[in-house]
Amino acid sequence: MNKTRLGEIIKSKCIEAGFFKVGFTRAEKTYSEALYLREWLDEKRNADMQWMANNFEKRTDPSEIMEDIRSVISLSYLYDTPVAHSENRNIPKISRYAWGERDYHKIIKKKLKNLCNVINSLSPEIKTRAYVDDGPVMDKAWAVRSGIGWMGKNTNVIDPDTGSFFFLAEILINAELDYGTPVEDLCKSCNLCINACPTGALYEEYKLDANLCISYQTIENRNDIPDEINLNGWIFGCDICQDVCPFNGKNKFTTDINFLPKSQIKNKTYDELLNLSEDEFNKIFEGTPVRRTKYNGWKRNLIKAKKDL
Template sequence: MSTTLPYKKLIKLEADRLGFISCGVSKADFLEEEAPRLEQWLKEGKNGQMGYMENHFDKRLDPRLLVPGAKSVISLLYNYYPSVNQRDDTYKISKYAYGRDYHFVIKDKLKSLFEYIKNEIGAVEGRVFVDSAPVLDKAWAARSGLGWIGKNSNLLAKKTGSFFFIAELILDLELEPDTPVTDHCGSCTACIDACPTEAIHEPYRVDGSKCISYFTIELKEEIPQSEKGKFDDWMFGCDICQDVCPWNRFSKPHNEPLFDPHPDLLAFTKSDWEEITQETFGKIFQKSAVKRTKFAGLQRNISFLKNQS
C-alpha cells in the first residue's frame, strides 16, 4: 500500500472519537538508539526479578518481528487522571489502578479502531498492544511525536502531563510518520529529588529494582528491611515522580466511567486497610489491576507499611 495522508487523518479522527487524547504514527523499523540502552540496563540487573524483561529482546526492538510486514506503529494515549484522589492520611495505590483494569478497557477500544481501519481502508493486517507484549511503548510514543521521555523515564507531554496509558496498533499499512518533539525537562530535577528510594539514580536512568512499584507489585518475596520508612504509605505502585512533575499541572480529569474508583477506595482509612478481608478486597478491586498483587501481596505491603518505624 502507498503512503496516504488521508488515511492517517481518518485514523486520528476515529481515535479521538474513541476517547484517546493523542494519536501519532512512526515507521515500523529497528529501534537503533534504544538497543544498547536496553542491553546495558538488563546487564546491570536493573530489572530485578522482572525476568520477563529479558525475554524476546529482538522483538522489543523490532516490531516487524511481532507483525510480519509491519510498516507503521500507531501510538495512542488514554487519560486516567482522576477527578478525586484518595485521602491524604491513608495507604495509597497508584492512580492508574483506581478503576477497571486498563488492559481490558483500552484493548476493546483498540479493537474497535482496528475494525474501523479495516472497514474504511480495506485489507490491513496487524495487532493491537496494551502493555501486554514485548513492545517498548514509551519509545514508540516518543518517536510518534506524542511526548518525550522525561528524567523519570515516563513519557511526558506538554499539554497533558504523564497520567495516561500508552497503547499501539502495529500495521502493515504505510502511513506518513509524525515528527518527534524535543525534550522539555530542562534543568528540572523534581522527580530525582523526590524519589525516596533513589530509583532515579541519574537523569533518564531508572533502576527498576529500587522502584516502590517494583517492591509492591513485582517482588514476590518479602520486602527488604533496608527499605523501611521509604515508601511514603504507597501500598500498590507509586506516583511520586509524576505527582511532583511540573508538567502534570496540566493534567485534566478523565471522562472514562470505568476508571472511576470504588467509593470505599476513597473513604478507607489506614485502619480500614489494615483490617481488610479477602471478601472486601474482591469487592473494591473487582476487575482491577490491583488483583495482580493478589490479596496476600496487598496484605504484605500493608503490614510492611504499618511496621515501618
C-alpha cells in the same frame, strides 16, 4: 487510499474512541532504545521481572512481531481525575492509575479491537495488530518517536499539553502513514522527580532501577520487600515522581469515570484495609489492577507500609 487520507481517518477514529493523542512512526529496528534496554537488563535493573528479558528481538524490532509491518500507531489515554490523595498519614495510597473501578488493559483493549476492525475495513489489504502493555512492545519508545511526548527524567513519557498521567497503546499496521517527529525534551535543568524519589530509584537522569522502585516492590515483587525500602505510605504503585512534575497539574483530566477512585477503598485507614478478608479483597478488586498482587501481596504491602510510617 493515499497515506495522508488513511492517516486522517485513523486519527479521527482514534480520537472518537476516546484516545487523547495519536502519533505515527515508521516501524523499524530500534538501535539506541535497544542499547538502553540491553544495558538495563545487563545491570539487572529489571529486578525479578524476568519477562522483560524475554523476546528481546521482538521488543526491539517490530517486524519480528508482524512481518509486513510498516508503521506503529501510538495512542495515549488519560487517566488522571481531579481527586487528590488524602494527606492523612493513617490513610495509605494507591496510585491513580489503579484506584479506579476497572483495569485499563481491559478498557483500552476493547477500544483497540473495535478500532482494528474499523481500520481493517478500510481496505482488504490492511492488517493490524494491537497492544496495550500486553506484548513485547516498548510503548514509551514508540510514543516518543511519534511525537506524543518526550521521555522525562522520571522515565515516563510527558505530553507537553497534559503531563504524564496517561496510558500508552499501539496499533501495528502494514501500511505507510505520514510520520510525526519527536517533541523537544523540556526537562532541561529540572530535577524535581529525581530529588523527590524517596528510594533513589531514579539513580541517574532518565534511568530507573526497578529494585529500588516502590512501584515495582508493591506491584511486581512476589517476595518480601527489603527492609531498607520505605514505602512512604504507598501500598500499590507510586505516583511521587509524577506528582512533583511541573507538567502535571494542568487540569487535563480523563472523562472516563472508570478511573475515579473506588468508593470502598477511598480514604480508608491501614487498619480498615487490613481487616478485609480474602473474599472481600477479591470482590472489591475484581477486574482492577490491584488484583495483580493477590491477597498475600496486598497484606504484605499494607503491613510493610504501616511499619514504615
